[in-house]
Amino acid sequence: MDYNELISNGQVVLNSKIDGDFEGxxxxxxxxxxxxxxxxQTKYKYWYHYSYMAKIMIYKYQNRYYLTKDGKDKFVEVKLINDVIKATIVNDFNGWSGDTLFELNNGQTWKQDEYDYDYxxxxxxxxxxxxxxxxxxxLVEGKSVQVRQLK
Structure with missing residues (x-):
């Protein structure tokens, strides 16, 4: 499927903006x-494009959902997720290095559960x-790592 097929045959289900930075x-x-x-994002596709509070559209096509950025002919398959926790890390954050603990202002503690390094x-x-x-x-400062909950 190409972009023209998506916008011609797909149904727009949402018109919104990214909350913060969009980096493709x-x-x-x-x-x-x-x-x-x-x-x-559910399927691998790489495309870099920076925009702050980017306008996006979600299309439904053949029982799948696709996100497009306004003014660009790029799209990616996506799914809506509901199991989300927003919080603040309660101390200085220095990235992660393999076994980093993340203490949150909601009382939860999460631990890095895969090896990755990011300062x-x-x-x-x-x-x-x-x-x-x-x-x-x-997800912290635009990057993510796998975690498991301790408390």
Whole structure:
């Protein structure tokens, strides 16, 4: 399927904006929307394009959903997810290094559950924890890593 087929035959089910930075498509990318919904990329496709509060459209076509960025002929398959926790990390954040603990302002503690390294300093950043269909992940400062809940 190409972009023209999608917009000609698909049905627009949502017109919204990304809540924050939009940085294109990547494997398992989470798209938080201004309306409070969260959509997760389900098929691998890479495309980099930066935009702040990007206008997007969600199309339904052949019982699948696709996200497009306004003004671009790119799209990616997505699914709506509801198992989402928004919180704030309660201390300095330095990224993750393999066994990082994430203490949240809601009293929960999550631990990194896969090896990955990412250095990124931030003071009390927002975090989004979501279930991708296989594992829980935490999204902080635009990057995510697999986690498991301790308490």
């Amino acid at each position: 498509f990547d494997d398992g990318k989470l798209f938080p929307l201004y309306n409070g919904q969260y959509w997760l 990124n300093y931030s003071y009390r950043p927002d975090a989004i924890i979501y279930y991708d269909g296989y594992n829980h992940r935490i």
